[in-house]
Amino acid sequence: MTAPGPAPRQTPLGGLALLGWLGAAAAAFVLLFFLITAVLRQMPDPIGPRADLFVEGARMTLQLTLVSGVIGLLIGIVAGIMKTSGMWLVRAPASFLIWLIRGTPLLVQILFVYNALPPILESVGLNVELNEFWSAVVALSLNVGAYNAEVIRAGILAIPRGQGEAARSLGLSGGQTMQTVVLPQALRIVVPPLVNNLVALLKDSSLASSIALLELTLAGSRVSSETFQPIPVLTTVACVYLALTTVMTLFTDQLERRVKIATR
Amino acid sequence: MIKRALLSLTALSLLAVPAQARTWAEIKQSGTVRIATEGAFPPFNLLKGKQLTGFEVDLANQLAKQLGLKVQWVTQPFDNLLIGLNQDRYDFVIASHGINPERAKAVDFSNPHYCTGGAIVAKPGGPLTAAALKGKRVAVQVGTTYLENVRKVPGVGDVKTFPKDTDAQAALMAGRVDAWVGDKFTGIDLVKAQQGKVKQGDLLFNERIAMAVKKGNSSLLKELNAALAKAQQNGSYAKLSQQYFGQDVRCK
DSSP states (O other), rough: OOOOOOOSSOOOHHHHHHHHHHHHHHHHHHHHHHHHHHHHHOTTTTTTHHHHHHHHHHHHHHHHHHHHHHHHHHHHHHHHHHHHHHHHHHHHHHHHHHHHTTTTHHHHHIIIIIIIHHHHHHHHHHHOOOOOHHHHHHHHHHHHHHHHHHHHHHHHHHHOHHHHHHHHHHHOHHHIIIIIHHHHHHHHHHHHHHHHHHHHHHHHHHGGGGTTOOOOOHHHHHHHHOOOOOHHHHHHHHHHOOOOOOOHHHHHHHHHHHHHHHOO | HHHHHHHHHHHHHHHHHHOOOOOOHHHHHOOOOEEOOEEEETTEEEEEETTTEEEEHHHHHHHHHHHHHEEEEEEEHHHHHHHHHHHTSSEEEEEEEEHHHHHHHHEEEEEEEEEEEEEEOOTTSSSSSSSBBOOOOOOTTTSSSHHHHHHHHHHBOOOESSHHHHHHHHHHHSSSSEEEEEEEEEEEHHHHHHHTTEEEEEEEEEEEEEEEEETTTTHHHHHHHHHHHHHSSSHHHHHHHHHHHHHOOSSS
């Protein structure tokens, strides 16, 4: 026997409810950080006195994930739609991006953006200096964006062709069909794999430690190399990551439930 | 039944008894000593392609030769070296570890094999004294004594930690930080290599550099100290030091 879950909604989630969901998620994370700080401060020697360093690192990890996650989502939507286009010229850049990003390791991408991109840009006359945070954001959002694009493409392709054909025969333009018929349906399909990518992104952000961005992993490696006690330090780091992903999935599960609309 | 019980007991005891560091007698018997270093800290230990070279590498090879041992080198990231030593992945570490109280709690140090200091390196016009570091961005390697000593400078700005010294130097050259603090001899090397693009400033602190063995491995420590003393007496240390630095770097 399965418990009767909440009845699927008849209408999609309104803007106000979405805002409330965002607010609740933000509040939960603030609470989580208070909790982490309180718990870590109680710990014995290698952890307790350095609790603030871990919390600072965790905050940076979350910040990195949220900023790259949002940018990566935009990249994914644009590249994903481009990839379903019938025109070769529209498809090519998206395919190129996905081929390039998915075929190279994230660590190399991060090191490339940090160490190789500035001199390359300088040689073409662009004098931008990306600091550690934005270097990591560029690499991470491109990376997650490429994976998101494939997810979104799959979501769009999952909508039966007949839907688009019917919309077109009713006189809707290509853009309108995409906006009002295909995307709203595809959205429900792509939420779970997108959440998957977001959780992976949170963990992948640990690679930013290689460019001296003081996030959770680097905070841990600083403490571990200072105290020579890898066991408590790595355990703590792993637990904090687990706490972050747990709270995150708690809310994305909610989101998943809420975007679900009753189908026939 | 008994066999199974015995098996699980053995397995348990393997888990319970911490692995023992190899004593001098065991190393002598095996004929090979396992030494760990970083391999990214010129001119002390450096990987040139596959070839491990540098002052400390040559010195350790010499000490091993005096002790009648073959050498098996292991290279590890710097912040892993002492942790791996305590897990018996190698017999001793020679990787420019400055002696400080935290490290002395974790491992046993030999007599110092050279003396040096942490010096500031910056681009011309950059901060070259401790006072000038106020509010400036400084790059150091993670897990080093430079990190803690730079932190002690009053008013110092952002201190960034890189996995390798060479990464920290690259950050200085790219203008991502205002100064790099590292070993004074490494600094001299960098200034030479960059031909006037950077300058070396004040010494922030002095330190004594020593080899490390696992805590309590006194038999190995005794042999290492004896071999080092012999090398410093018979002139082979002086020759090596002259070759790398043009001066004798032993502690006075």
